[in-house]
Amino acid sequence: MRDFELALGQYILYRNLINLTEPEYTIYLAIKESTYENFFRLFSRCYAEFLMKI
Numbered sequence: 524m525r526d527f528e529l530a531l532g533q534y535i536l537y538r539n540l541i542n543l544t545e546p547e548y549t550i551y552l553a554i555k556e557s558t559y560e561n562f563f564r565l566f567s568r569c570y571a572e573f574l575m576k577i
Contacts, residue, residue: 527562 534552541548554563 530552534550538550541550
């Protein structure tokens with residue numbers, strides 16, 4: 524989980540800096556397919572559930 528927190532923090536930092544300096548650019552978070560399959564699908568389900576409870 525700690526690696527995810529660090530990667531997400533870096534992504535947010537870079538996204539904000541790029542939005543300020545090169546707003547026409549799009550930044551992506553590159554991950555391995557296995558990471559997506561094992562973590563992000565679970566994370567997206569939890570996030571969707573959270574949003575439905577608001």
